[in-house]
Amino acid sequence: MTPIIEAPGETVDPRAGTNEEHRKKLERAWSRPGRIFGFFTATTHTAIGMRYIITAFAFFLAGGIEALLMRTQLAFSNNHFLSADRYNQIFTTHGTTMMFLFAVPMMEGMAVYLVPLMLGTRNVAFPRLNAFGYYMFLFGGLLLYAGVLTNTGPDVGWFAYPPLSGPQYSPGKRVDIWAQMITFTEISALCVATELIATILKMRAPRMSLNRLPLYCWSMLIQSFMVIFAMPAVMVASTIMLLLDRTVATHFVNPAAGGDPLLYQHVFWFFGHPEVYIIFIPALGFVSSIVEAHTRRGVFGYPAMVLALAGTAFIGFGLWVHHMFATGLPQIGESFFTAASMMIAITSGIQIFCWLATIWTGRVRMHTPMYFVLGFIFIFVMGGLTGVMLASVPLDWQVHDTFFVVAHFHYVLIGGAVFPLFGAFHYWYPKMTGRMMNETLGKIEFWILFIGFNMTFFPMHILGLKGMTRRIYTYPPEMGWDNANALATVGAYIIAIGGILFIANVLSSRKTGAPAGRNPWDAGTLEWAADSPPPPYNFEYLPVAAGRYTMWAPAEARAVVTGMRDDRREVLVTSIMDAEPQHRLVLPGSSFWPFLTALLVGGGFVGTVFGFNWYYPTAVAAGVGLIGWFWPKAPRDLRP
Amino acid sequence: MNRDTVLWGALLLPPVIWFLSMETNFALAPWACAFGWKFAMFVVSGISFALNAGLALAAWSQWKSLGQNWPGDEGGAIPRAGIMAILGMMIAGMACLVTLAQAVPEIMMGACQ
Numbered sequence: 001m002t003p004i005i006e007a008p009g010e011t012v013d014p015r016a017g018t019n020e021e022h023r024k025k026l027e028r029a030w031s032r033p034g035r036i037f038g039f040f041t042a043t044t045h046t047a048i049g050m051r052y053i054i055t056a057f058a059f060f061l062a063g064g065i066e067a068l069l070m071r072t073q074l075a076f077s078n079n080h081f082l083s084a085d086r087y088n089q090i091f092t093t094h095g096t097t098m099m100f101l102f103a104v105p106m107m108e109g110m111a112v113y114l115v116p117l118m119l120g121t122r123n124v125a126f127p128r129l130n131a132f133g134y135y136m137f138l139f140g141g142l143l144l145y146a147g148v149l150t151n152t153g154p155d156v157g158w159f160a161y162p163p164l165s166g167p168q169y170s171p172g173k174r175v176d177i178w179a180q181m182i183t184f185t186e187i188s189a190l191c192v193a194t195e196l197i198a199t200i201l202k203m204r205a206p207r208m209s210l211n212r213l214p215l216y217c218w219s220m221l222i223q224s225f226m227v228i229f230a231m232p233a234v235m236v237a238s239t240i241m242l243l244l245d246r247t248v249a250t251h252f253v254n255p256a257a258g259g260d261p262l263l264y265q266h267v268f269w270f271f272g273h274p275e276v277y278i279i280f281i282p283a284l285g286f287v288s289s290i291v292e293a294h295t296r297r298g299v300f301g302y303p304a305m306v307l308a309l310a311g312t313a314f315i316g317f318g319l320w321v322h323h324m325f326a327t328g329l330p331q332i333g334e335s336f337f338t339a340a341s342m343m344i345a346i347t348s349g350i351q352i353f354c355w356l357a358t359i360w361t362g363r364v365r366m367h368t369p370m371y372f373v374l375g376f377i378f379i380f381v382m383g384g385l386t387g388v389m390l391a392s393v394p395l396d397w398q399v400h401d402t403f404f405v406v407a408h409f410h411y412v413l414i415g416g417a418v419f420p421l422f423g424a425f426h427y428w429y430p431k432m433t434g435r436m437m438n439e440t441l442g443k444i445e446f447w448i449l450f451i452g453f454n455m456t457f458f459p460m461h462i463l464g465l466k467g468m469t470r471r472i473y474t475y476p477p478e479m480g481w482d483n484a485n486a487l488a489t490v491g492a493y494i495i496a497i498g499g500i501l502f503i504a505n506v507l508s509s510r511k512t513g514a515p516a517g518r519n520p521w522d523a524g525t526l527e528w529a530a531d532s533p534p535p536p537y538n539f540e541y542l543p544v545a546a547g548r549y550t551m552w553a554p555a556e557a558r559a560v561v562t563g564m565r566d567d568r569r570e571v572l573v574t575s576i577m578d579a580e581p582q583h584r585l586v587l588p589g590s591s592f593w594p595f596l597t598a599l600l601v602g603g604g605f606v607g608t609v610f611g612f613n614w615y616y617p618t619a620v621a622a623g624v625g626l627i628g629w630f631w632p633k634a635p636r637d638l639r640p
Numbered sequence: 641m642n643r644d645t646v647l648w649g650a651l652l653l654p655p656v657i658w659f660l661s662m663e664t665n666f667a668l669a670p671w672a673c674a675f676g677w678k679f680a681m682f683v684v685s686g687i688s689f690a691l692n693a694g695l696a697l698a699a700w701s702q703w704k705s706l707g708q709n710w711p712g713d714e715g716g717a718i719p720r721a722g723i724m725a726i727l728g729m730m731i732a733g734m735a736c737l738v739t740l741a742q743a744v745p746e747i748m749m750g751a752c753q
């Protein structure tokens with residue numbers, strides 16, 4: 001039976017509760033076994049997405065504690081709260097945690113949760129791969145922290161340049177753990193990227209042609225392509241070149257053995273710069289969603305917004321050498337990267353212009369998410385300005401490896417990603433939990449975070465110009481760096497207070513928040529058509545797009561899909577460009593295999609930290625896992 | 641050529657062309673110094689610019705044949721194709737712009753600076 005799109009008006013309004021029996025059947029088809037065992041079989045995107053979000057947040061807290069430790073150490077001159085070796089481990093672990101275990105997985109997790117809802121479908125295209133990716137991420141994080149807790153935390157900076165990270169200068173297992181942790185997290189990011197691309201291109205609600213795709217989904221589509229181009233590079237750098245140099249004495253990047261350390265820098269930054277945009281582009285999507293809902297209109301200049309996202313993504317691959325200006329490459333070659341670094345300001349400018357135009361000409365409702373958006377715009381513009389300054393070679397020579405750079409990238413990362421993310425938490429919390437967060441507390445959180453943030457990081461610009469280099473564990477009083485450092489440390493504790501208030505708000509609102517209903521913000525996109533929190537099947541009847549903002553279309557224009565089976569996990573596959581229904585696809589149900597495969601592969605990878613030979617049993621174990629994973633299923637699920 | 645082929649081409653090729661030209665020029669930098677011959681770089685940038693400009697034109701002519709409307713969020717293939725054409729035009733234009741920006745130091749700087 002082909003799916004039928006019911007003519008508008010003829011069917012049940014997707015927002016009205018209907019048909020108890022239909023609901024029950026769906027519930028049965030989409031639920032997972034209970035108990036502890038069942039927990040490890042979950043494959044619905046809401047469950048996995050929520051685990052990503054919670055786990056990544058836990059790592060954010062760990063990274064935050066490390067930040068506080070560093071700031072405490074740097075509060076005044078000649079402090080000996082941390083030893084030099086501890087300090088090295090802590091800044092490396094902080095940077096590594098924030099980039100690989102918090103920022104990227106958090107953005108992936110939000111997308112895993114939100115994208116299928118926004119597209120009006122029931123799950124991601126590859127549910128088991130999704131679960132596998134999550135466990136790989138979790139195990140990678142646990143590996144790093146197992147190292148940290150046994151005094152084997154990495155201590156060579158979050159980019160682990162050889163020769164320092166090579167076998168001569170970093171004996172022991174610290175760097176190996178770091179390098180293999182990268183493998184885990186990048187596998188996870190690649191899993192999410194592939195499934196998001198497939199989901200966005202092939203599982204959109206009928207009639208959601210490309211010109212109706214929500215901007216957040218555009219941002220995730222583009223970000224996913226960036227992941228696919230960028231992540232393999234860092235795996236080549238860390239897992240192949242660095243780790244093999246260390247474990248089996250290959251000669252890729254080890255100068256003592258005739259290798260080329262600059263090669264490592266090139267390959268690492270070919271990933272490393274796009275990484276910033278991999279974190280940042282989803283945040284731009286959050287901002288668009290929040291602005292739209294709070295002005296109750298589409299963002300001004302939709303094509304320009306998509307262009308800006310795509311432009312940021314591709315120019316993002318032409319900037320990496322700006323991290324290597326101090327390495328003595330030919331200047332005319334470097335100048336191409338300066339030029340590209342300047343050009344990327346245009347794409348950011350377009351977006352900021354479009355948001356401001358939307359806000360300016362609309363009636364804005366100032367809820368907490370909007371505060372975070374405005375805070376983001378302010379901080380990000382500042383971070384962008386210092387970035388353009390750094391893209392000029394002479395200034396970069398002056399402040400390279402100083403706290404000016406630390407200030408710059410925290411403005412971009414926190415302003416550009418963490419502020420929108422907190423906006424997104426406040427904005428989608430009602431969807432995820434069914435309750436509203438406390439508004440007053442939310443606004444207090446914002447001001448505390450905003451003030452604390454500027455107090456921490458603004459003084460670092462000055463410290464950098466005064467010559468304070470990054471990654472030093474203490475400094476003598478004659479340098480005159482004490483005041484600015486003390487201020488930054490106080491700021492860091494203020495940020496921590498803001499974080500604690502946020503957590504308190506999240507926890508208390510779960511119990512006492514006002515019930516949210518389906519669409520508390522009166523937003524336009526399809527995730528707001530589902531119950532809050534969404535049931536495991538998301539929608540009772542799959543929605544049909546009635547424009548870019550279906551929820552704003554008049555009720556009689558909103559249709560739903562009927563004729564889908566409700567006794568198995570069916571989704572609708574639609575065409576790439578115009579989202580015409582093509583066929584019904586049965587997605588796999590709950591499965592233990594993704595967890596088991598991740599456990600086997602992950603265990604093997606941990607072994608490879610200690611010896612290359614572990615790759616052989618790992619390959620066999622992965623094979624065993626995949627055989628179980630792809631074992632043919634009972635025929636009921638396959639009958640048409 | 642099929643309309644969709646042109647539309648996808650204008651969307652996806654400009655970044656590739658620009659990236660290849662940048663990589664080639666970067667690789668040429670030491671040679672330009674060794675032989676005192678920046679001309680090869682101008683050729684590469686020129687080709688990149690010409691190809692991207694061509695793609696922008698192709699997308700533009702598609703847009704013209706689609707009625708030159710600024711597409712909103714109507715459903716169906718025509719508005720969707722319209723938005724793809726506009727995006728193609730803008731992305732190819734952006735690639736031209738970046739190529740130009742990178743050509744400026746090529747012209748201004750000595751090969752061995």
Ligand code: HEM
Binds near residue numbers: 091103410471
């Ligand atoms: C929450 C407040 C935060 C504070 C107070 C803070 C503080 C610091 C400090 C003091 C350093 C420099 C240490 C040194 O060079 O001696 C540092 C490094 C770094 N931070 Fe943060 N940070 C915070 C949040 C973040 C976030 C959210 C991210 C990323 C998303 C991040 C990414 C990094 C990276 C990549 C480094 C470089 C590590 C290295 O040098 O290898 N930080 N942070």
Ligand SMILES: [Cu+2]
Binds near residue numbers: 319
């Ligand atoms: Cu960069």
